[in-house]
Amino acid sequence: xxxxxxxxxxxxxxxxxxxxxxxxxxxxxxxxxxxxxxxxxxxxxxxxxxxxxxxxxxxxxxxxxxxxxxxxxxxxxxxxxxxxxxxxxxxxxxxxxxxxxxxxxxxxxxxxxxxxxxxxxxxxxxxxxxxxxxxxxxxxxxxxxxxxxxxxxxxxxxxxxxxxxxxxxxxxxxxxxxxxxxxxxxxxxxxxxxxxxxxxxxxxxxxxxxxxxxxxxxxxxxxxxxxxxxxxxxxxxxxxxxxxxxxxxxxxxxxxxxxxxxxxxxxxxxxxxxxxxxx
Amino acid sequence: xxxxxxxxxxxxxxxxxxxxxxxxxxxxxxxxxxxxxxxxxxxxxxxxxxxxxxxxxxxxxxxxxxxxxxxxxxxxxxxxxxxxxxxxxxxxxxxxxxxxxxxxxxxxxxxxxxxxxxxxxxxxxxxxxxxxxxxxxxxxxxxxxxxxxxxxxxxxxxxxxxxxxxxxxxxxxxxxxxxxxxxxxxxxxxxxxxxxxxxxxxxxxxxxxxxxxxxxxxxxxxxxxxxxxxxxxxxxxxxxxxxxxxxxxxxxxxxxxxxxxxxxxxxxxxxxxxxxxxxxxxxxxxxxxxxxxxxxxxxxxx
Numbered sequence: 001x002x003x004x005x006x007x008x009x010x011x012x013x014x015x016x017x018x019x020x021x022x023x024x025x026x027x028x029x030x031x032x033x034x035x036x037x038x039x040x041x042x043x044x045x046x047x048x049x050x051x052x053x054x055x056x057x058x059x060x061x062x063x064x065x066x067x068x069x070x071x072x073x074x075x076x077x078x079x080x081x082x083x084x085x086x087x088x089x090x091x092x093x094x095x096x097x098x099x100x101x102x103x104x105x106x107x108x109x110x111x112x113x114x115x116x117x118x119x120x121x122x123x124x125x126x127x128x129x130x131x132x133x134x135x136x137x138x139x140x141x142x143x144x145x146x147x148x149x150x151x152x153x154x155x156x157x158x159x160x161x162x163x164x165x166x167x168x169x170x171x172x173x174x175x176x177x178x179x180x181x182x183x184x185x186x187x188x189x190x191x192x193x194x195x196x197x198x199x200x201x202x203x204x205x206x207x208x209x210x211x212x213x214x215x216x217x218x219x220x221x222x223x224x225x226x227x228x229x230x231x232x233x234x235x236x237x238x239x240x241x242x243x244x245x246x247x248x249x250x251x252x253x254x255x256x257x258x259x260x261x262x263x264x265x266x267x268x269x270x271x272x273x274x275x276x277x278x279x
Numbered sequence: 280x281x282x283x284x285x286x287x288x289x290x291x292x293x294x295x296x297x298x299x300x301x302x303x304x305x306x307x308x309x310x311x312x313x314x315x316x317x318x319x320x321x322x323x324x325x326x327x328x329x330x331x332x333x334x335x336x337x338x339x340x341x342x343x344x345x346x347x348x349x350x351x352x353x354x355x356x357x358x359x360x361x362x363x364x365x366x367x368x369x370x371x372x373x374x375x376x377x378x379x380x381x382x383x384x385x386x387x388x389x390x391x392x393x394x395x396x397x398x399x400x401x402x403x404x405x406x407x408x409x410x411x412x413x414x415x416x417x418x419x420x421x422x423x424x425x426x427x428x429x430x431x432x433x434x435x436x437x438x439x440x441x442x443x444x445x446x447x448x449x450x451x452x453x454x455x456x457x458x459x460x461x462x463x464x465x466x467x468x469x470x471x472x473x474x475x476x477x478x479x480x481x482x483x484x485x486x487x488x489x490x491x492x493x494x495x496x497x498x499x500x501x502x503x504x505x506x507x508x509x510x511x512x513x514x515x516x517x518x519x520x521x522x523x524x525x526x527x528x529x530x531x532x533x534x535x536x537x538x539x540x541x542x543x544x545x546x547x548x549x550x551x552x553x554x555x556x557x558x559x560x561x562x563x564x565x566x567x568x569x570x571x572x573x574x575x576x577x578x579x580x581x
Binding site: 055057060084085086087088089092093095097100101102103104105106114115117118119162165166 | 294399400462463464466467468469470471472473474477481482485486
């Protein structure tokens, strides 16, 4: 069976005034349908870049090589228009900062209508509203929020609405880029439990990008540990956490605050040089 | 029915208007209303000129240079024509040219600015270069050159004036768009599968639209002066049409003996320009959130 998503030696480089930045290097990542894959690593290791590379959400100075297969289809062969249609419909993405991810001048209702119309231009307003209400109910947001502006809502509420926007077309994969980093611990648990319940109902796979090892241990089926643009180690969650083989993974796990914690002194390798060696 | 559906979709214009009306009792709001009042009065004068003007503007009705008083409230000029009647009739041309010119520059400058700011790259660099060259040129000089090339007529003059103000729209909109397109909500919209056109029209345009009314009224104020300058120099209009700038050029050499024939047309140019500036500056205070925040801060500190 072909996996839902498979990247083959995916690399992303940015041209900057100081030279080429190799943000992601030769990454092979596989996500099976309906599973959660955790992508962990420290800040700047390239995990968010990898998430964006899948959807081709890039500034013009980015160069992407390698390929991304989704459902057996090579995404790099898609035209800009086909790629646009795939975003939100087959693969959706939520972000770290829900406070700034909704257009401040648009009522929640209009955010939904715009998203639906983007993929389905002939849709009737009434039908679109019904669809919006259905997904809102799925993320447990009361329907009276439809008439509000984003600034009238809390961060947790806004992240739920972002998730609901992603659910409109029942995508097979949701890329969640640090979805709870901006929220407090209680909301974090709520949002992730919500994601889990939705995954089951919508038969959706999730790529959970985070630096929070606890979340990954609790929610992910498989884990990829990323370091300096490379995947350092990959495996099923429980064995990987029990017996990490890569020294970086061992260090990362030791750095989790415990009563007697050793600190991980990692050197953030400059992405300006292409790194070989142990990573 | 649930409450939200009653709060329907607000249009862009409705939103800006709402913000404006809610502020109408502040100092900025009063200034805007005063400006609008004066402009509307002049518009009414221009529209109903045939009924309001006491005399025909182009016929000799008294001895040359009769001082103000009696039937001639503002005196008569060197051709014996009634100054007040010429001013009332003369409001038509500047108002028409200002309206057409600022609309032309809005219709051209806004879309080019949106495109340039959103697309970026080489197109942006070329457009910025072209617009900056126009902007660097003295406005009146540029308008004179264009008016000299394309000839007389209200529409031609409007176009000449419009070219001068296209860059102001372009620069403000382009820079604003360049920053709005980096906003997280724009990236989120792309990730949800929006097309470029939808993003520009639904997400970027509403977020930059607040600058438009301000540029519009400030440009209008400035273009009154450009128009008066053009007609003062005798460019643009066929002879016989009353116009403030043109009337000044007819009478200014006789200022020592008949000041009123020059003074009153000049006064009206000043009034119209000031009124439009009031509208622009007041709107700027109301629509620009940064300025408003400063005001709140100042109010909180006292």
